[in-house]
Each structure stands twice: as C-alpha cells, then as structure tokens.
Amino acid sequence: MVKKQLHSGAKWLFRIGGFFGVLIFMFVLGSILIPAVLTSNIESGAVSSGLSSWIVISFFVILLLLLWVEVYARMAYNRWFYEFTDTQLRVEKGIIWKRYSNIPYQRVQNVDITRGIIARICGFSSVNIQTAGYSVPANARGHSEGYIPAVDVKEAEKIREFLMKKINKKSSSGL
Numbered sequence: 001m002v003k004k005q006l007h008s009g010a011k012w013l014f015r016i017g018g019f020f021g022v023l024i025f026m027f028v029l030g031s032i033l034i035p036a037v038l039t040s041n042i043e044s045g046a047v048s049s050g051l052s053s054w055i056v057i058s059f060f061v062i063l064l065l066l067l068w069v070e071v072y073a074r075m076a077y078n079r080w081f082y083e084f085t086d087t088q089l090r091v092e093k094g095i096i097w098k099r100y101s102n103i104p105y106q107r108v109q110n111v112d113i114t115r116g117i118i119a120r121i122c123g124f125s126s127v128n129i130q131t132a133g134y135s136v137p138a139n140a141r142g143h144s145e146g147y148i149p150a151v152d153v154k155e156a157e158k159i160r161e162f163l164m165k166k167i168n169k170k171s172s173s174g175l
Contacts, residue, residue, distance in 0.1 A: 003081040009122025010150030014076045018069035103146045105166040107131040125156035
C-alpha cells in the first residue's frame with residue numbers, strides 16, 4: 001500500500017486550530033502584561049507614550065504569531081500520513097514529536113464520517129474509526145483512535161465501505 005496525504009483543505013483546519021491557540025495565548029499574555037505596563041506607565045506619568053509603544057509592539061507580536069500559525073499549518077499538513085495495509089491502518093503525524101499508530105482491523109467497531117462547515121466549504125470529510133478498548137488520552141481533543149481529519153468526500157466513503165467489509169468479515173467468521 002501507499003502512504004496517503006490529507007486533503008489540501010486540512011491546512012485550513014490546522015490554521016484555525018493554530019489561530020485559536022494564538023488567541024488563547026494572547027489573552028493570557030495580555031491579561032498579565034497589559035495591567036503591568038499600564039501600572040508602570042501611570043506611576044511614571046508616561047501613559048500615552050507607553051500605550052502607543054505597547055500598540056506597536058502588540059501589532060508586531062500578532063503579525064509574528066500569525067506567521068507562526070501559517071508555518072505550523074503547512075508543516076502539520078506535510079507530516080500527516082495514513083496507509084491501509086492488509087491487516088491494519090497506519091497513521092503517522094507530528095512535527096517535532098512523531099506519533100505512529102497502528103490500528104488492526106480486528107479492533108475496528110464503527111466508522112463515522114463527519115463534515116463540519118469548514119469541511120463543506122473546502123470539499124473534504126473527516127473519518128472517525130472507533131476501536132474496541134480505546135480510551136482518550138487526557139491531552140487529546142476527543143477524537144477517535146483512527147481519526148483522519150481531512151480526506152476527499154468520495155475517498156471517505158471508500159474508506160468507510162472498505163472498513164465495514166473488514167468488520168463484516170470479522171463478525172461473520174466468528175459466528
């Protein structure tokens with residue numbers, strides 16, 4: 001089998017996820033730094049000059065973080081692969097820390113296809129492959145073990161049909 005890459009629309013998923021991460025970071029950073037800057041400027045009597053320099057610095061920090069989000073989205077997209085072999089699904093992902101998952105077809109319980117608003121706009125679907133005995137790690141976003149975030153709509157249906165045939169063969173051979 002051949003490693004497959006995600007649909008190109010996955011970059012938008014990664015961008016939006018990175019953007020929300022930047023928003024949270026900016027909120028936390030701003031809630032700590034803005035009171036400190038304003039307090040020190042009020043005490044020194046230079047409120048207007050300190051505030052204008054704060055705005056300029058904030059603009060460049062936001063620009064830098066948005067550039068970081070774009071780099072992250074492209075790197076995450078270029079390092080996310082999946083492959084269906086004769087016995088299992090292999091998933092490879094990660095920028096700095098690579099994660100390799102092997103999901104045997106015997107453990108597959110159900111296959112769901114979802115299409116959120118971004119997916120509908122970009123023309124892709126997300127595939128959730130649920131397995132027996134999987135518990136979501138504490139730092140996970142609540143996805144199933146066999147989560148493929150962005151594949152072409154027709155490819156998603158092919159994946160679902162392929163896995164459902166594997167499930168049906170497993171259940172009929174066990175009877």
